[in-house]
Amino acid sequence: MTLTPDDVARLARLARIDLTVEELTKLAPQLDVIIASNRLVSEVATADVTPTSHPLPLTNVFRSDEVVASLPVADALAMAPAAEEDRFRVPRILEEEQ
Amino acid sequence: MSADILRATAAELSSELAAGNVSSVEVVTAHLDQITRIDEDVHAFLSLDAGRALDRARHIDAARAAGEALGPLAGVPLALKDVFAYRGLPTTCGSRTLENWVPPYDATVTRRLADAGLIILGKTNMDEFAMGSSTENSAFGPTHNPWDLDRIPGGSGGGSAAAVASFMAPLAMGTDTGGSIRQPAAVTGTVGVKPTYGGVSRFGLVALASSLDQGGPCARTVLDAALLHEAVAGHDPRDSTSIPAPVPPVVAAARSGDVSGMRIGVVSELGGEGYQDGVEVRFNEALVLLQKAGAELVEVSCPHFAYALAAYYLILPAECSSNLARFDAMRYGLRIGDDGTHSAEEVMSASRGAGFGEEVKRRIIIGTYALSSGYYDAYYGSAQKVRTLIRQDFERAFAEADVLVSPTTPTTAFRIGERIDDPMAMYKNDLCTIPSNLAGNASGSFPCGLAPEDGLPVGLQVMAPAMADDRVYRVGAALERELSAIWGGTVIDQLADSTAGDYLGVSREGVL
Numbered sequence: 001m002t003l004t005p006d007d008v009a010r011l012a013r014l015a016r017i018d019l020t021v022e023e024l025t026k027l028a029p030q031l032d033v034i035i036a037s038n039r040l041v042s043e044v045a046t047a048d049v050t051p052t053s054h055p056l057p058l059t060n061v062f063r064s065d066e067v068v069a070s071l072p073v074a075d076a077l078a079m080a081p082a083a084e085e086d087r088f089r090v091p092r093i094l095e096e097e098q
Numbered sequence: 099m100s101a102d103i104l105r106a107t108a109a110e111l112s113s114e115l116a117a118g119n120v121s122s123v124e125v126v127t128a129h130l131d132q133i134t135r136i137d138e139d140v141h142a143f144l145s146l147d148a149g150r151a152l153d154r155a156r157h158i159d160a161a162r163a164a165g166e167a168l169g170p171l172a173g174v175p176l177a178l179k180d181v182f183a184y185r186g187l188p189t190t191c192g193s194r195t196l197e198n199w200v201p202p203y204d205a206t207v208t209r210r211l212a213d214a215g216l217i218i219l220g221k222t223n224m225d226e227f228a229m230g231s232s233t234e235n236s237a238f239g240p241t242h243n244p245w246d247l248d249r250i251p252g253g254s255g256g257g258s259a260a261a262v263a264s265f266m267a268p269l270a271m272g273t274d275t276g277g278s279i280r281q282p283a284a285v286t287g288t289v290g291v292k293p294t295y296g297g298v299s300r301f302g303l304v305a306l307a308s309s310l311d312q313g314g315p316c317a318r319t320v321l322d323a324a325l326l327h328e329a330v331a332g333h334d335p336r337d338s339t340s341i342p343a344p345v346p347p348v349v350a351a352a353r354s355g356d357v358s359g360m361r362i363g364v365v366s367e368l369g370g371e372g373y374q375d376g377v378e379v380r381f382n383e384a385l386v387l388l389q390k391a392g393a394e395l396v397e398v399s400c401p402h403f404a405y406a407l408a409a410y411y412l413i414l415p416a417e418c419s420s421n422l423a424r425f426d427a428m429r430y431g432l433r434i435g436d437d438g439t440h441s442a443e444e445v446m447s448a449s450r451g452a453g454f455g456e457e458v459k460r461r462i463i464i465g466t467y468a469l470s471s472g473y474y475d476a477y478y479g480s481a482q483k484v485r486t487l488i489r490q491d492f493e494r495a496f497a498e499a500d501v502l503v504s505p506t507t508p509t510t511a512f513r514i515g516e517r518i519d520d521p522m523a524m525y526k527n528d529l530c531t532i533p534s535n536l537a538g539n540a541s542g543s544f545p546c547g548l549a550p551e552d553g554l555p556v557g558l559q560v561m562a563p564a565m566a567d568d569r570v571y572r573v574g575a576a577l578e579r580e581l582s583a584i585w586g587g588t589v590i591d592q593l594a595d596s597t598a599g600d601y602l603g604v605s606r607e608g609v610l
Contacts, residue, residue, distance in 0.1 A: 015466045
């Protein structure tokens with residue numbers, strides 16, 4: 001199976017990254033090689049092996065529910081691309097026709 | 099005087115500061131001057147914090163004069179990888195996306211450094227979001243290897259390793275997701291340790307792959323690395339994966355270096371084809387020295403390590419594609435195309451397209467592929483199973499040996515530009531270091547000489563079971579002691595006193 005520039009464009013859309021035609025052409029064969037060599041994992045990943053998602057045996061960690069000061073609004077907004085009325089200002093989230 | 103300060107280890111500076119033979123202001127000034135003098139050539143730093151560093155140094159000097167109790171590293175300068183949040187200075191992660199981002203909080207590591215009285219000189223260069231093995235993926239230009247400025251200093255933490263190797267700082271903090279502390283240490287002739295996963299808090303460390311990332315020390319000596327390790331490690335309630343147990347006795351182990359009776363397992367899969375001759379020569383010599391120091395060598399097999407690279411380049415992209423979703427151009431970071439006509443989603447895609455470099459895009463797309471419906475089981479699911487098999491390999495090996503060793507990297511430092519268009523060749527740099535990230539155990543790299551064919555540093559990797567970080571330091575210290583007895587100094591001393599190291603201006607011969 002070969003990864004085409006069209007496949008990469010679809011994945012990039014899912015990942016919300018605009019790619020140029022040049023990038024798609026360059027990335028497709030590179031990603032194809034990487035993914036093909038990663039397929040090696042299926043050789044030993046048999047049904048009887050349990051997957052590991054994390055190196056430590058983790059248990060839920062709880063803390064007592066105490067009220068503490070939160071980040072001041074000015075600090076939280078200091079690096080915002082745009083702010084308005086103590087909030088993050090973002091581009092419209094709906095399409096015109098909606 | 100200045101060269102003596104720069105050549106001193108952190109432990110030596112600590113004694114001199116405590117004895118009042120030198121002030122922290124003098125030490126910090128000497129290092130800032132060194133940065134001004136040579137960083138144009140090395141490019142280890144992305145930002146400097148001279149004013150605040152000198153203020154803190156004055157504060158430490160005053161506290162000492164007033165008889166206040168200070169920690170062992172109080173007044174000693176340090177370089178911080180640009181992935182740790184530090185208020186008042188940009189945290190860019192080597193990315194255009196975060197070019198001017200100044201964090202509104204401090205990482206736990208940063209806070210602990212300040213509490214220990216360490217003085218942060220500035221932030222060091224790195225591959226973008228820690229993705230890379232050469233620091234060539236930094237949006238702000240590569241860092242150069244102090245041994246040969248045409249070569250890579252390793253990565254992602256090439257800036258931290260280069261700063262330490264070129265005497266711009268005695269200590270630096272790095273992070274290691276697949277070898278980003280150990281591989282730069284190996285190719286720059288310095289010491290770098292990845293603590294046990296969960297040993298050092300990840301709070302305020304910009305995440306690459308959350309189940310693999312671990313902060314740790316970079317230094318020129320084993321004891322210095324241990325002192326820094328002790329200063330930053332320990333349980334942090336703000337990191338739910340932080341281990342609630344005492345820090346292993348790393349400083350005592352580094353001071354002892356006693357390996358008598360220790361079983362050192364040589365991993366048979368990490369060597370042979372693909373490994374540079376000079377790397378194997380120095381590695382094998384080091385084994386003989388460890389044996390001479392009283393250790394027992396055993397050969398161990400970890401058959402699934404052959405699958406580690408493939409599993410890693412599925413798990414890491416999967417986790418990073420999810421972690422980097424936070425860079426959505428909405429609350430911070432680069433935003434472009436917000437002209438009132440484009441939707442949030444269009445602005446998001448345009449900003450990420452412009453703000454991320456090539457390697458970041460590659461990995462996010464691989465991760466998106468590996469996690470997508472229909473491929474998840476074959477790729478991500480299988481990779482997680484390989485992770486189990488690697489963990490089991492370690493468990494079996496640690497039943498036969500107290501620590502495992504291998505070369506840290508298959509080759510010495512390569513030339514800048516040599517592997518940048520061949521991702522697979524680049525990924526193979528991390529062949530030996532990745533298994534410890536997948537299994538979460540402690541692991542460090544220690545200099546073991548210069549490869550005869552190119553005169554460049556070679557690193558020996560020591561891997562120990564989780565929470566047995568002290569064993570890593572014990573073996574590192576034994577090796578350092580044996581090698582120093584032969585050479586009359588460390589590997590990095592050889593650079594400082596050589597013609598190639600003239601530009602560093604720290605030669606003892608010049609001083610004496």
